[in-house]
Amino acid sequence: MFKRNVAIYTILILCINLILWPNLQLLKYSSDELQVIFLDIGQGDAMLIKTPQNNYGLIDSGPNNNIINALGKYIPSYVSTLDFVILTHPDKDHVEGFIELSKRFKINNLFINKIYKDNGLVTSLKESLEVNRIKQLSLFSVNDFTYDGLNFEIIWPNNNRDLKFLDSNDTSISLLIEYKNLGILTLGDISDTFEESLLEKLKDKDIDILKVSHHGSKTSSSEKFIASIKPKISIISASKDNNYGHPAESVVETLSKSGSLIYKTYENGSIKSIYDGSNLIINEENTTR
Secondary structure (H helix, E strand, O other): OHHHHHHHHHHHHHHHHHHHHHHHHHHHHOOOOEEEEEOOOOOOOEEEEEOOOOOEEEEEEOOOOHHHHHHHOOOOOOOOEEOEEEEOOOOHHHHHHHHHHHHHOEEOOEEEOOOOOOOHHHHHHHHHHHHOOOOEEEOOOOOOEEEOOEEEEEEEOOOOOOHHHOOHHHHOOEEEEEEOOEEEEEOOOOOHHHHHHOHHHHOOOOOOEEEOHHHHOOOOOOHHHHHHHOOOEEEEOOOOOOOOOOOOHHHHHHHHHOOOEEEEHHHHOOEEEEEOOOOEEEEEOOOOO
16 A cells, blocks of 8 residues: 555656646746857858747748757747747748748747748748738837847838838848847848948947858958957858858958957857856857868
8 A cells, every 4th residue: 555655646746747847947047147049050040049037039040941950959848939030031041941930839929021022932921920820010220129138229121211122131130139238239131231331320339249141241241340340259150061152251351350259050050159147158069060
């Protein structure tokens, strides 16, 4: 009888732990810590944010369905919601993964600029938004917002600019994310012409981490721009031996000359930054590839 009771109690305790474990984990890891992971998803962009309140957001979703496996390494299986997704512009290497993503996760808020492209991918994207009833908001320079202690300053596109006459890359949502004393600048794929038009807004801003525009293309990251913002750390998201020659040697040289520490997803794998309010730590997934 005693052994049977012990067995019953053991099973009950295991069941209770299984039920409470996710909530206990959420309580355990709630802190001042911000995590931003620049995901290795091939030739594209995807940037995962885990807020100090243990909520998740995503900026861009990369090509194909690579995003699903990449997120699986950083989001626990019991998490089924992304509080926000920002799609910088409707190019395949930034948004294609969103279609599968929207089937796997509940997405509370989608931020996107107005889509002027008209092709099969954009049609699928719009259908996904409708089928999954995803709430969306167009982001322009007047739509700054805060979330879980993070300040999102939208520095491009300008709400007075008619985007339909611009190249898709130059419609990219560009934003400065600030948390306490940390500043992260992400630019989508905008070209150097528009980067330099942002310098007035970025004046006197500390850029600790720069997600380099357009995967390090030679059409972005001018010497003037990089010398002005002086990023301490630069992240280049691209695939190895890609067909576009990303990153351009001239861009890498410009970043090096500025004194920036450079990480590349095709060399370092996913790049995880952890900021506790005082210290910034960069963890590379893989430094041997």
